Amino acid sequence: MSVLAKCLGSLFAFYCIIFSGICIANADTGKGYSFESVRSRIEAGQYDEARALVAQSGTGSASDVARAFTEALILKHQGNLKAAAEQMQKIVLAHPKFDRVRQELAHTYFLLGENEHAKYQFQILSASSQSPAFRSLYNNYIDSIDARRPWTLDGYVSIAPSSNITNGVNSDTVFVGGVPLVPGNKQKSGVGINFGASGTYRFDLTDRMALAVGGNFDGTKYRDKDYDDFSGRVFSELSYKNVDWRFGIGPTLERTYYGWEGSRFGYGAEGSVQRRIGAGGDILRLTSGVRYLDYDSQDAMSGVETTVGLRYQHAFSASLLANIGVTTTRMDAEKDFNSYKSARPYLEVYSDLPFGILGSIAVGYESRNYGGKFPWTGQGRKDGQIGIAVSGTFRNLSYMGIAPQLEYRYTNNNSNIGLYDYDSHAVNLYFTKKY
Numbered sequence: 001m002s003v004l005a006k007c008l009g010s011l012f013a014f015y016c017i018i019f020s021g022i023c024i025a026n027a028d029t030g031k032g033y034s035f036e037s038v039r040s041r042i043e044a045g046q047y048d049e050a051r052a053l054v055a056q057s058g059t060g061s062a063s064d065v066a067r068a069f070t071e072a073l074i075l076k077h078q079g080n081l082k083a084a085a086e087q088m089q090k091i092v093l094a095h096p097k098f099d100r101v102r103q104e105l106a107h108t109y110f111l112l113g114e115n116e117h118a119k120y121q122f123q124i125l126s127a128s129s130q131s132p133a134f135r136s137l138y139n140n141y142i143d144s145i146d147a148r149r150p151w152t153l154d155g156y157v158s159i160a161p162s163s164n165i166t167n168g169v170n171s172d173t174v175f176v177g178g179v180p181l182v183p184g185n186k187q188k189s190g191v192g193i194n195f196g197a198s199g200t201y202r203f204d205l206t207d208r209m210a211l212a213v214g215g216n217f218d219g220t221k222y223r224d225k226d227y228d229d230f231s232g233r234v235f236s237e238l239s240y241k242n243v244d245w246r247f248g249i250g251p252t253l254e255r256t257y258y259g260w261e262g263s264r265f266g267y268g269a270e271g272s273v274q275r276r277i278g279a280g281g282d283i284l285r286l287t288s289g290v291r292y293l294d295y296d297s298q299d300a301m302s303g304v305e306t307t308v309g310l311r312y313q314h315a316f317s318a319s320l321l322a323n324i325g326v327t328t329t330r331m332d333a334e335k336d337f338n339s340y341k342s343a344r345p346y347l348e349v350y351s352d353l354p355f356g357i358l359g360s361i362a363v364g365y366e367s368r369n370y371g372g373k374f375p376w377t378g379q380g381r382k383d384g385q386i387g388i389a390v391s392g393t394f395r396n397l398s399y400m401g402i403a404p405q406l407e408y409r410y411t412n413n414n415s416n417i418g419l420y421d422y423d424s425h426a427v428n429l430y431f432t433k434k435y
Contacts, residue, residue: 036102038070047074065091069101076104081112089194089282093395096319096352099125116433117401119145124134127281128315135281136243143316150204152214155197160220162426165190165227167413192222194428201304212237212250218368233255235270244272264295266305296342319352336372337381343367358435362389374417383420393435405430 026386037104039106041050054070057063072087088105092099106121126138165188200214237250249271256263268291275284295301311325326345333339346364353359363386370381391407408429412423 004054013337019174022222022432033356039073042070044389045077050074059225065098065101067094069104072101073104076108076317078242081108084108085114087114088283088408093352093356097317099113099128099318102318106138106141109169110145113148114150115145115362115399116133118435119435121277124315124321125419127321129281130279132279139243146206150202151197151200153197156195156432157285158428158430159191160192160194160426160428161188161191163423165192165220165222165422167411167422167424180238183421188227190222190227192220194218194220197242208242209238209240212239226259228260229256229258230260239269244276245423246270246272251291262296264293264302266293267290268292268305281315283311285309285313286312287311299379300335301333301338303331305332306330321350337370337374339371340368340381341371342369353368356394358393358395370383381415381417381420387409391434395435398435400433401433403435405432 003333009011038050038053041047046323049424050070050073051067054063054066057066058289068087068091071226072084072091075081075084075087083107085108088108088303091101094106095101102121102125106118106125109118109121112118122138122141122145126142128137129135193305196216196218198214200212202210202212204210212234213234215232215234217230217232219228221228224390231254233252233254235250235252237248242249243278250270251269252267254266256266268289270287270289272285272287274286276282277284287307289305291305293305306328307327309325309327311323313321315321315322324345324347327342329340329342331338331340344364344366348360348362348363350358350360366383366385366387368383368384368385373379374381388410389407391405393403393405395403397404407428409426409428410424411426413420415421
């Protein structure tokens with residue numbers, strides 16, 4: 001174990017004792033004992049004495065949790081970290097607002113070297129903490145985890161049934177400006193395989209400044225290859241951060257394919273500014289990007305895309321977090337009827353649910369107004385798109401630290417140009433360690 005890890009461990013224990021004495025003084029339950037007195041006996045190896053203290057709390061749900069947590073702490077002190085983490089995880093799943101247990105769980109994962117699990121728990125604690133001192137401690141652990149491994153590597157494969165894999169219209173004939181047209185992009189259902197991977201490598205230039213390089217790809221494969229899609233992206237970012245601020249900027253290059261034929265290149269730059277606000281640790285994040293989209297065979301759609309996004313994150317507790325934001329886009333294409341301005345407000349909510357399920361719901365609405373007159377219509381195209389995504393991670397069904405995640409997505413695009421009216425239902429099944 002590194003010197004930094006040992007120092008963090010000592011600091012963690014110190015803060016936990018102070019915290020238990022100040023903030024959970026009546027984890028003593030009015031029965032004449034405090035958490036600090038239980039912990040001190042465990043640290044001294046006096047396990048039976050610790051159990052006897054907790055037994056004073058009598059019977060009931062809270063007392064059962066206190067006894068289970070005490071046994072987990074004993075396992076941790078004995079060095080049986082894996083069993084201790086499993087016991088604490090059960091408590092957190094049943095009682096997601098028990099931050100004291102989550103603290104010990106995060107620290108136990110850290111000692112086990114379970115970096116993904118530890119980082120996730122420390123991030124929840126940091127986002128929901130009302131104490132600047134504790135938030136700083138949690139962030140130090142996150143930094144230590146990042147320092148252990150300057151690279152990240154992630155990937156996924158999922159089954160992806162969809163009612164509309166083409167985002168096509170559900171009509172044999174569409175009238176545009178009074179002219180009947182047979183749409184070339186008809187609605188088609190199908191079952192595909194989603195796949196993707198991402199990776200980054202970080203070079204720490206100073207304690208506060210870093211250079212990251214990375215890439216990712218995502219794709220969907222269907223039985224009919226004409227509907228396959230694939231995109232790949234590489235990027236780099238120079239970043240600077242301190243306690244409350246983070247700045248980042250860097251170039252990006254993207255290539256997309258449809259039906260395994262080249263569709264477009266996208267190249268430009270992206271930047272971000274992030275600020276932590278208030279004692280509660282809320283986060284305000286501003287992102288922006290400019291890139292040129294160069295289509296292989298549709299020059300009329302090529303042009304400059306500019307995006308600006310603003311997101312506010314608030315943690316109501318360790319078991320309930322929400323993001324609210326808006327993304328605006330301006331596309332200046334070669335043909336003005338392909339140019340547009342759009343705004344998309346959205347809301348995302350993440351919450352612990354019964355039976356160990358980590359749930360989320362996201363709702364967004366994009367309003368998009370095109371410039372110029374759409375051919376044959378004498379009017380500009382206007383689209384309104386609503387998107388809803390609901391997902392659940394079933395942590396009670398985890399195996400070897402990996403849990404299944406089921407996601408449902410609904411999209412409805414309403415346009416004054418009938419060629420672009422469509423809706424779709426899609427389901428994805430993933431497996432993840434981020435819980």
